Amino acid sequence: MAVAPPGPATSEAPGMMRAEPMPARTGLGGEMADIDVEGLVKRYRDVAAVDGLSFTVQRGEVFGMLGPNGAGKTTTLEIIEGLRTPDAGSVHVLGTDVLAHPQTVKERIGVQLQATALPQFTKVREAVELFAALYRKARPVAEVIDEFNLGEKADAYTDKLSGGQMQRLSIALALVNDPDLVFLDEPTTWLDPQARLNIWTVIEGIRQRRKTVVLTTHYMEEAERLCDRVAVIDRGRIVALDTPPRLIAEHASGTTIEFALVPGLDPETLRRLPGVDRVVADGRVSVTTRSPEAVLHVLLDPHAPWNVGGGVDGAAGGGGGGGGGGAIRDLLVRNGTLEDVFLSLTGRSLRE
Amino acid sequence: MSSFRAFRALAINEVRASVRNRTALIFTLGLAVLFMIIFGLLFGGSGVSVSFDAVNNDGTAQSAAYLRALSDISGVSVHTKSHAGAFSDLKDDSVTAVLVIPKGFGAAVEGQGPSQQVGIYQAGGGSAETAISDELVANVTAGFAGRGNPAVTLSAPRVAEVNQVTEMDYILPSMIAYIILFSGVNYVAIGLVEKRVTHVLRRFRATPVSSRTVLAAQVVGGALTVLLQILVLVLLGIWVFGARNYGNWLLLVPPIVLGTASFVGIGFLITSVSRTSESARALAAMVTFPLMFLSGLFFPISSLPTVVQTIARILPLAWASDALHQVMNDGAGFSAITTDCLVMAAWAVVTIAVASWRFRWD
Numbered sequence: 001m002a003v004a005p006p007g008p009a010t011s012e013a014p015g016m017m018r019a020e021p022m023p024a025r026t027g028l029g030g031e032m033a034d035i036d037v038e039g040l041v042k043r044y045r046d047v048a049a050v051d052g053l054s055f056t057v058q059r060g061e062v063f064g065m066l067g068p069n070g071a072g073k074t075t076t077l078e079i080i081e082g083l084r085t086p087d088a089g090s091v092h093v094l095g096t097d098v099l100a101h102p103q104t105v106k107e108r109i110g111v112q113l114q115a116t117a118l119p120q121f122t123k124v125r126e127a128v129e130l131f132a133a134l135y136r137k138a139r140p141v142a143e144v145i146d147e148f149n150l151g152e153k154a155d156a157y158t159d160k161l162s163g164g165q166m167q168r169l170s171i172a173l174a175l176v177n178d179p180d181l182v183f184l185d186e187p188t189t190w191l192d193p194q195a196r197l198n199i200w201t202v203i204e205g206i207r208q209r210r211k212t213v214v215l216t217t218h219y220m221e222e223a224e225r226l227c228d229r230v231a232v233i234d235r236g237r238i239v240a241l242d243t244p245p246r247l248i249a250e251h252a253s254g255t256t257i258e259f260a261l262v263p264g265l266d267p268e269t270l271r272r273l274p275g276v277d278r279v280v281a282d283g284r285v286s287v288t289t290r291s292p293e294a295v296l297h298v299l300l301d302p303h304a305p306w307n308v309g310g311g312v313d314g315a316a317g318g319g320g321g322g323g324g325g326g327a328i329r330d331l332l333v334r335n336g337t338l339e340d341v342f343l344s345l346t347g348r349s350l351r352e
Numbered sequence: 353m354s355s356f357r358a359f360r361a362l363a364i365n366e367v368r369a370s371v372r373n374r375t376a377l378i379f380t381l382g383l384a385v386l387f388m389i390i391f392g393l394l395f396g397g398s399g400v401s402v403s404f405d406a407v408n409n410d411g412t413a414q415s416a417a418y419l420r421a422l423s424d425i426s427g428v429s430v431h432t433k434s435h436a437g438a439f440s441d442l443k444d445d446s447v448t449a450v451l452v453i454p455k456g457f458g459a460a461v462e463g464q465g466p467s468q469q470v471g472i473y474q475a476g477g478g479s480a481e482t483a484i485s486d487e488l489v490a491n492v493t494a495g496f497a498g499r500g501n502p503a504v505t506l507s508a509p510r511v512a513e514v515n516q517v518t519e520m521d522y523i524l525p526s527m528i529a530y531i532i533l534f535s536g537v538n539y540v541a542i543g544l545v546e547k548r549v550t551h552v553l554r555r556f557r558a559t560p561v562s563s564r565t566v567l568a569a570q571v572v573g574g575a576l577t578v579l580l581q582i583l584v585l586v587l588l589g590i591w592v593f594g595a596r597n598y599g600n601w602l603l604l605v606p607p608i609v610l611g612t613a614s615f616v617g618i619g620f621l622i623t624s625v626s627r628t629s630e631s632a633r634a635l636a637a638m639v640t641f642p643l644m645f646l647s648g649l650f651f652p653i654s655s656l657p658t659v660v661q662t663i664a665r666i667l668p669l670a671w672a673s674d675a676l677h678q679v680m681n682d683g684a685g686f687s688a689i690t691t692d693c694l695v696m697a698a699w700a701v702v703t704i705a706v707a708s709w710r711f712r713w714d
Contacts, residue, residue: 082558083554083557083713103562106558106560111555111558111559113551113554113555113558115551117550117551117552117555118555119365119366120369120373120546121368121369122365122369126365129361130362130365131559133358133360133361133362134358134362134556134560134561135559
């Protein structure tokens, strides 16, 4: 655990800089939302995979669906894409009823499926040409290949691509018809960190071209970095829907301070400090608090028994909190994350 | 029209992928060529042996002695047959020549009747065996004629009006049928299951293309692959293996197209009951291998037990095989293969209709 958010922990959460969420249902000009989902239900036998979902996605927005595996993200996405029929509810995409006119909608959206497979014995350029031919309007093949940096691999068979290249191709194919709205289902799952970062850049490029993007993920960093708004989904329901900073502010507002447990420090002392919400101690101590300064002041006090007694550790106090060489080790201060939001909303971890 | 553009792109991609798929090619075209090589080694050029069918219209002790004198020569065998039986053997290349002994042969030899002429018939072409057989028969006849008066003479060798069908001539249409069978099932049907299992169909479905277009492209792409393979096979068969076609090339088109369509249909039925590509392959093998042996590809259906014949005659491969053999070996016209074509068309229509009704994207 204890993955620090990118950048210094003391700065604002990255999403803070983003535009405020647009009002629900209608956009700024009063036009219809790109996606309008109302009371969606999909059952498999007795289990409701999607259990009454309603939400809207506005033009130009990057909308994230965050939840663990099996939460119903993919099913929801596939209903919106016209690949599955819901048991109840209505779906409008770009102003068209998907259930009534799926082909009309498919002409104007781009889809990247989870676990994309392409026809066998097909080269990259051929795959782009093939998908371009499936739409009434398509962008020039060479342009798409260049945009996604696939030029070097254009004559390679698709099954010889690396995971990251395959995913770039898969996203390229989703954009070959120049869609207004793009669906990306777990675009970075199974990718190594380098490739993941690369895909994030690709998605940011799509956002800059004013496309509406809907993506599912179970990586909180991904949702925090890319999404204007995030729907937290658990067991087929939306348990929260807002911008990442607001979700964090509302459901994981405290700062968490973590360190290795040292002799002479009773975690109970910390629990009594003002602003402390939660103290968990099992080898490592994790304190969630609304006033981190108070906790740090106590922890790093050079006269505190745990720091005086442990003077020998001096230089090793590294993990550090910049204090006067105390015995507190592996100190980590971090803001709340979407992971904490999910934990606090469902009592379970995203990775389960 | 945008759906035609989509269809064309999908079909081209299908043909291209099939041609690149070497493993599958080995099982279709590769095996067909291998069968032809094996047949060539088994039946081709293994020493000279001469065999005759004799049609004995005389039936006297003298004619029997004449035939015995011929069969006493080492390396020569003589069988007495009916007229029809003898010429059928000649057509199948199971005898070198047919001898026809005229009525009155015995009387002529005894000097009690007019002079008679023994007829000798060979298939066209001319080979080492036919030259040798001419000489043998001429010698024996001279022996009989040499008792003072030329009571019996031998006709000049006459070319019988039959298309002599060698093993290679027989195996070529069989291998065309084999390619139709295996490619129809493997390329089209198993290809479709694989696309379903690997979510390729699902990906197509996320585009505006219709299921009919995807299916049609799969069928047409598969059929073009079959035609390409047949073209290669026929060229190899004729130029390398010396097989002959006695019929009209264009008449091969209806049985090839309809045969392919009926096996594509059967393949589709297999895919609609298979969840994985492994089970589709297993089921396809269970259908194709028995069919191959039941349908006159390697030996005529008439040599099978009656019950098995009845089953074989229901399945489309027997009809495809029959039509191809009739055209290529017998030089038959369209009227002779009309029934074959109608039966295959019926198979194709019914199976493809059921398959498109049962079609699943995933």
